[in-house]
Amino acid sequence: MNESGPPLRGTPRTTIADVAAALGLTKGTVSRALNDYPDIAEGTRVRVRGMADRMGYRPLGSAQAIRTGRCRAIGLVLETDEHDAHRPFLNEFLAGLSDAAAAQSWTLTVATAPSGAARATYERLIEERKADGFILPRTRIEDPRVNLLRNAGVPFVLFGRHGTPEGCAWFDIEAGSAMRSAAHLLAERGHRRIAYVGGHPDYTYNQVRQQGFLEGMDDMGLPVPDAYMHDGAITRADGERAAAALLDLAEPPTAIVYAIDNAAMGAYRAAEHRGKRVGRDLAVIAYDGDPNGDFAEPPLASWAVDWGRAGARLAEMLIARVRGTPAEDLRETMPASFLDRGSASVVIPTDPATAGADNPSQLGGDS
Amino acid sequence: MNESGPPLRGTPRTTIADVAAALGLTKGTVSRALNDYPDIAEGTRVRVRGMADRMGYRPLGSAQAIRTGRCRAIGLVLETDEHDAHRPFLNEFLAGLSDAAAAQSWTLTVATAPSGAARATYERLIEERKADGFILPRTRIEDPRVNLLRNAGVPFVLFGRHGTPEGCAWFDIEAGSAMRSAAHLLAERGHRRIAYVGGHPDYTYNQVRQQGFLEGMDDMGLPVPDAYMHDGAITRADGERAAAALLDLAEPPTAIVYAIDNAAMGAYRAAEHRGKRVGRDLAVIAYDGDPNGDFAEPPLASWAVDWGRAGARLAEMLIARVRGTPAEDLRETMPASFLDRGSASVVIPTDPATAGADNPSQLGGDS
DNA sequence: ATTCTTGCCGAAACCGGTTTCGGAGTGTTG
DNA sequence: CAACACTCCGAAACCGGTTTCGGCAAGAAT
Numbered sequence: 001m002n003e004s005g006p007p008l009r010g011t012p013r014t015t016i017a018d019v020a021a022a023l024g025l026t027k028g029t030v031s032r033a034l035n036d037y038p039d040i041a042e043g044t045r046v047r048v049r050g051m052a053d054r055m056g057y058r059p060l061g062s063a064q065a066i067r068t069g070r071c072r073a074i075g076l077v078l079e080t081d082e083h084d085a086h087r088p089f090l091n092e093f094l095a096g097l098s099d100a101a102a103a104q105s106w107t108l109t110v111a112t113a114p115s116g117a118a119r120a121t122y123e124r125l126i127e128e129r130k131a132d133g134f135i136l137p138r139t140r141i142e143d144p145r146v147n148l149l150r151n152a153g154v155p156f157v158l159f160g161r162h163g164t165p166e167g168c169a170w171f172d173i174e175a176g177s178a179m180r181s182a183a184h185l186l187a188e189r190g191h192r193r194i195a196y197v198g199g200h201p202d203y204t205y206n207q208v209r210q211q212g213f214l215e216g217m218d219d220m221g222l223p224v225p226d227a228y229m230h231d232g233a234i235t236r237a238d239g240e241r242a243a244a245a246l247l248d249l250a251e252p253p254t255a256i257v258y259a260i261d262n263a264a265m266g267a268y269r270a271a272e273h274r275g276k277r278v279g280r281d282l283a284v285i286a287y288d289g290d291p292n293g294d295f296a297e298p299p300l301a302s303w304a305v306d307w308g309r310a311g312a313r314l315a316e317m318l319i320a321r322v323r324g325t326p327a328e329d330l331r332e333t334m335p336a337s338f339l340d341r342g343s344a345s346v347v348i349p350t351d352p353a354t355a356g357a358d359n360p361s362q363l364g365g366d367s
Numbered sequence: 368m369n370e371s372g373p374p375l376r377g378t379p380r381t382t383i384a385d386v387a388a389a390l391g392l393t394k395g396t397v398s399r400a401l402n403d404y405p406d407i408a409e410g411t412r413v414r415v416r417g418m419a420d421r422m423g424y425r426p427l428g429s430a431q432a433i434r435t436g437r438c439r440a441i442g443l444v445l446e447t448d449e450h451d452a453h454r455p456f457l458n459e460f461l462a463g464l465s466d467a468a469a470a471q472s473w474t475l476t477v478a479t480a481p482s483g484a485a486r487a488t489y490e491r492l493i494e495e496r497k498a499d500g501f502i503l504p505r506t507r508i509e510d511p512r513v514n515l516l517r518n519a520g521v522p523f524v525l526f527g528r529h530g531t532p533e534g535c536a537w538f539d540i541e542a543g544s545a546m547r548s549a550a551h552l553l554a555e556r557g558h559r560r561i562a563y564v565g566g567h568p569d570y571t572y573n574q575v576r577q578q579g580f581l582e583g584m585d586d587m588g589l590p591v592p593d594a595y596m597h598d599g600a601i602t603r604a605d606g607e608r609a610a611a612a613l614l615d616l617a618e619p620p621t622a623i624v625y626a627i628d629n630a631a632m633g634a635y636r637a638a639e640h641r642g643k644r645v646g647r648d649l650a651v652i653a654y655d656g657d658p659n660g661d662f663a664e665p666p667l668a669s670w671a672v673d674w675g676r677a678g679a680r681l682a683e684m685l686i687a688r689v690r691g692t693p694a695e696d697l698r699e700t701m702p703a704s705f706l707d708r709g710s711a712s713v714v715i716p717t718d719p720a721t722a723g724a725d726n727p728s729q730l731g732g733d734s
Numbered sequence: 735a736t737t738c739t740t741g742c743c744g745a746a747a748c749c750g751g752t753t754t755c756g757g758a759g760t761g762t763t764g
Numbered sequence: 765c766a767a768c769a770c771t772c773c774g775a776a777a778c779c780g781g782t783t784t785c786g787g788c789a790a791g792a793a794t
Binding site for chain 1: 749750751752753754
Binding site: 026 | 771773774775776779780781
């Protein structure tokens with residue numbers, strides 16, 4: 001019984017036995033030749049190699065898997081009911097992963113799960129050996145996936161550092177220094193009152209970006225009053241609320257740094273409702289490089305991440321990890337690149353008399 | 368040799384042999400019991416079932432695959448360097464696919480390829496049996512993937528009908544009737560001069576939507592001059608150009624129907640540059656339900672597709688197809704739902720004297 | 735009481751690979 | 765010339781399932 005299905009494959013693949021027969025060898029020998037066993041004569045190896053790809057032989061992953069325990073597949077579990085800054089980039093991220101995997105004849109197994117119930121999904125994939133290891137996007141500060149995989153003995157690579165990175169391989173974007181540079185840049189353009197609006201506090205990216213911003217402000221000797229620090233702005237509406245609160249302060253900031261592009265888009269409306277204009281009365285720099293930001297008026301300055309490249313490196317690192325490279329040797333960062341667009345080009349004339357002091361009357365003059 | 372990797376799994380799965388031993392049966396019997404063979408006593412079957420899930424037994428996909436030829440995986444090849452109207456929805460689409468697959472203990476294998484070189488990707492996945500069948504998103508009018516898979520004897524389900532659908536299973540959104548309704552609705556709101564801006568001409572969606580629009584116009588007895596029919600607008604810039612051309616006509620349309628939300632977003636700027644305003648002087652209805660449209664001023668009226676549901680149905684249909692259901696029995700459509708937002712709420716007062724005639728002077732009065 | 739079914743399960747082959755083991759052939763050394 | 769060490773490959777077990785085949789036992793038919 002089981003699943004009886006008529007539409008079986010047309011051509012009946014060439015198996016390793018076919019290759020062996022064509023050469024008068026045994027399949028064991030062919031297998032060892034192809035897998036670089038040292039007890040195979042070099043001449044035999046090239047004969048086997050030649051015949052194998054002349055016959056178009058491609059080993060059957062599942063057949064290998066049952067003996068080796070490896071299916072040459074990267075696992076990726078996307079958590080769905082979650083704010084997804086990477087939504088516009090999912091394509092590129094998947095492309096990076098998939099291409100890098102394909103280059104080594106690996107494939108990509110994707111699953112989704114509601115954030116809470118991800119555990120069961122991982123367990124199923126592990127139990128059925130659908131993946132040799134996992135890439136963990138959007139790491140949280142306390143991330144239950146890490147312990148789960150650690151205990152199961154399944155290799156993984158974090159995208160974003162973890163609170164306790166012992167024994168973890170990770171890849172990360174230098175978002176901290178990006179935010180730090182944002183603070184520098186705004187300060188150099190004359191801003192003294194710069195506010196920050198963060199994202200979801202449970203995630204490591206949020207910590208990193210906020211800290212980077214604060215370092216940047218500290219570098220420039222600029223104070224950051226509590227009222228200038230917001231958090232938890234994920235959606236455009238969140239960002240609008242935060243901007244509204246900031247702009248309604250007695251001493252409103254002249255610039256806002258957002259952790260998330262999407263939230264930053266809300267600043268435009270908040271400013272407009274107060275007769276101000278982003279890019280003229282208020283500078284905004286955000287992070288993500290969301291293409292939609294390019295269509296804002298003026299376009300949103302932002303830090304862009306090369307998601308394709310990130311995916312590719314993550315895939316390569318995970319494959320290396322599965323093959324045995326120690327986790328400690330698999331740690332990389334990649335810089336983000338700044339898109340210096342209109343929203344950031346607000347220059348505050350530095351009055352020598354008031355330079356260094358907080359001077360509220362600086363704000364608001366047209367052009 | 369081969370890939371020697373230390374981090375092997377912790378717990379050594381329970382195999383079918385373990386279950387058999389625990390019951391004093393042979394693994395053959397256990398296998399048949401679990402797969403509903405008729406020659407197993409009902410009592411035995413329940414004993415086996417009970418013991419199996421008490422022991423947490425889960426069959427190893429790759430082991431099954433080598434005998435059955437099925438790995439219980441859905442294949443999805445995303446073409447990357449392509450205009451992707453589904454980009455904002457990729458998440459939901461994947462979630463729909465993955466959840467429906469998981470419900471039947473299937474998984475999802477995702478690969479990407481540049482549009483041109485997709486063939487090799489399919490061949491590799493087929494050759495290595497990484498997927499039992501494929502879901503083909505974004506069907507083209509002449510789609511090489513169809514012949515490829517047909518010849519290979521690999522099951523597939525089209526997302527969007529194909530030019531020659533013989534022997535094809537497909538799922539489709541009723542975008543034709545959506546566009547038709549859009550024409551009706553605009554006509555009912557008094558519009559007589561309605562233009563259309565299509566998307567990429569190689570894809571079936573474009574054909575379907577355009578035809579639906581023309582039918583709707585025909586239903587209402589409204590003429591569609593050639594100058595009112597545009598095509599090939601994918602990006603926001605494309606849409607802006609098309610709108611500009613239309614608005615610069617001697618008799619500009621009072622409403623534009625777009626095949627793609629993203630292109631429709633360009634109409635806002637084109638209108639603005641001409642002192643007009645979408646939602647007041649120009650009605651716009653598009654298609655895709657892009658969440659960004661909700662942040663336009665006024666929000667973009669559009670037809671939304673439930674991508675999660677679409678993915679789920681596609682997965683279920685493909686699994687059925689793999690299990691033997693004839694392609695002809697696997698054909699479904701799903702309606703799109705109209706988001707009647709600000710951009711469509713332009714009412715042209717129907718002057719009894721001029722009703723039915725094209726009257727250019729109708730346009731543009733401030734409400 | 736014999737024969738014929740029928741229900742039910744064990745035994746074993748099989749799928750396509752990998753890995754271990756042993757041994758035939760050759761070359762080296764004492 | 766015997767003993768020994770290598771090189772290289774065949775033979776066969778193995779992985780975890782599925783599927784075929786055959787046979788035992790109980791009940792039905794003759």
